[in-house]
Amino acid sequence: MQTPYELGNRNQTTTREACIQFYQALAQRCPTVLQFSQIGVSDAGLPIHAGIVSADGVFDREQIRQAGRAVFFNNNGIHPGEPEGIDACMALVRDLCLAPERLAALGRTVYLFIPVYNVDGSCNRGDASRVNQDGPESFGFRGNSLHLDLNRDFIKCDSLNAQLFNRFFTAWDPDVMVDTHTSNGADYSYTMTLIHTQADKLGGKLGEFLRDSMLPAIYRGMEESGWPTCPYVNPVHVSPDQGIADFLEVPRFSTGYAALNHTIGFMPETHMLKPFADRYESMRALLDVTLAFTVAHAPSIQALRRQARQPAGGRAQWPIRWRLDETRRSRLRFKGYAAVYSPSLLGSYQRLAYDKEQPWEREIDYFTHFAEEAVVRAPAAYVVPQAWRAVIERLDWNGVRMERLGEARRVQAQVSRIQSVKSRPGAYEGHMFHDELTVETSLQTVELQAGDWWVPLNQDKARYAVETLEPQAHDSFFRWGFFNSIL
Template structure:
């Protein structure tokens, strides 16, 4: 039983319809090996499917979890213009069904897969959206029906796909995930490059295991299969000869999202300029090698994941990381000479790579990341019940929460937003806040019956911390879930407030001191009535709006 890719000229990828029909036929023929079914729908109403391969016919996720079976998860087609994973997964599942020795090698591990994740984009088929890519002849589009990049949607969950994925991933809790992609960027000799969950960010024994044990075996295995592989080529400056740095996969991306559940994630990025046939075969090799390692080392991976989930005694949480420029290692790299020449289109120097000048040498490789922002670990968070969208997303990800049955007063850390720098223009449908500065303090706060108590002595603590701490890379605050607190709801009429402002400066010594400091620092603004009155209005105590710029989520540091 051949896949559409195998029946073609090795420069064609399957359509969504042919892919689903292939799996449905395979599942009908081999019902004791493969279970394939619809798990939801997309925003355009297109069915989304998933499959489970099991050597002994155990398919139910609850039975699999109770039995402690390892789960290897393969996600494909999040960017349908990068389709080699869709076709490689089809052949892998087919081989598991048809070849007894292949199936037996799976052991107790379950092979879980989504054949096409961005089904809307897959059905939006053409051949012109991947400007620099060598094949296939036709393929899907990167955006979904809402024009969203689904590999930026795992935290904000604007799409039905992401909402489904959050619940699906949480229910199955995979040990290892491979999410297949194609790369844009520099030119070099490798067909396959690899993004992995950043080991320092993954942390503890699990991060060390990934860096010291798993990655070397994967690279060796790919070399043995005839597909030398290197880390994702993310140049420090312009071209890889100047060094490369690991990609920091924050939780908006699939591998960063997986890390919130202590799942080891890989994002294979085949090189866009290599023929589709080579990209397909190297992706199949990467799936085989990574799956084999997972099967052989599953007990240790599972034990390290359990260890990573232990939060007892934890006093601090890192929520932001940065490249550790003091720790530079070396990487043997095979590249092409970068060449600069005058552009024929404009007055600038353009970069090209000369394949007639290959080179191989050691380059700088920055693979370590340091903790940039660390927060004190609270006992729990409290989310006021009004913020339903936030509570919803915590629930989809299995975060344990309880509703308060009665009003109470607690000592809580209250944070105010001092300043925010936002990305200019829309980013994936949101006004994304690049930087945020906070002012914090402890005070007695009244909680209402129905507010949500989120304890951190639980398996899903990391997801809660990295979404509820405002400074975290992909916190709900940075994605704009709390934007309404950044706006004052009342203002003033200048012709009336002018006299009141003078009186406020007399009545409030602290305001007077702030105003004097402000005028000394901003003499050029004293001719602007709105600036002058606005400063007094926003800083006076009498007309303060307590909710303005107050972050709604509270941190509790003592058990009530």
């Protein structure tokens, strides 16, 4: 049973329709291994599907949770112009279903996947929206039907996709997530680069495990698979020869959102200047390597996640913002091309290009650590007045435990007052995002009304509550404009 990619010329990606039909046929053929169904609709009214591969035919989430089984989640097609993950996932699921040795290797781990997340963009096909990308012949568009970038929507949830994703992710609570992408920007020799949940931000023993155990194993596995991989090429200045830094994926991004749930997240970024066939093969290798590590270390990952959640109610402080720590650096062996500057034909500035006739390999600075930039004292609880329905909805979608007040009461509470705000000059993802703000906090007597919501922090979802309700956090509801009417 071949995928559309395998039936093509290695420079073609599946359509959404062919992808869904493939999984439906595979699920019909292997009903005790694969469950595939619609889980919601997009803003354009198109169905969004998800699949579950389970070696013993158990697909019920509660049964899987009670059995203590690990969940590996693969999200694809959030940017449909970057489609190799869609095709690689199809082949992997097919192999799990039809090759007994592959299914046996999955063990007790459950493989959960969304085949095409941005279904609207996947139907808006063309060949010109990814300038200089080397294939495929035709592909989808980055934005959805509302022209939203869905990889900026995980907190504000303007799209039906993101609202569904919040509920779906909360229900399944995956241990590891891989969200597949294609990168652009600098030129270098690597076909695959990797963004991961930033380890300091993930925090604690879980962050140490990611940095010291999981990442080295993935890089070794990719090398052994024939696809040497480097960290995502995020230059600290202009070009990689001047050093690169880890990407701080705040909660608007998929992996940053995953971190709010103590999930280890990866965002593999194949290099758009490489042929589509190579990008496909390297993505398949990345999925195989990461899944194999998860299966082998599932008990450790699950235990570390439980440990990360345990002290939530007893914490004295919460970090809510991070910055690159330029005092701590390591060295990374990197293979790049010479950066060359020439006068631009479009204006009075120098144009940067990379000369493949001048390859180089040497050690460069690599900044992997982030320091806490802002820390808040942990309250016992937050209070959200019932009038702020959009905020309450999002807390609910994410499983945040809330208690509705049965009667009015007067309490002493720390109240944050906005002193100043600097917003972006134009709309960003449909919002006037507040980049800078100053806050003054004071102890006040507050009148709470019957029906207002009490959000205690002695719960598993404390981190999500803190990083959305504290106004100074990277992607707080305040920064996204949910409280603009008070300004």
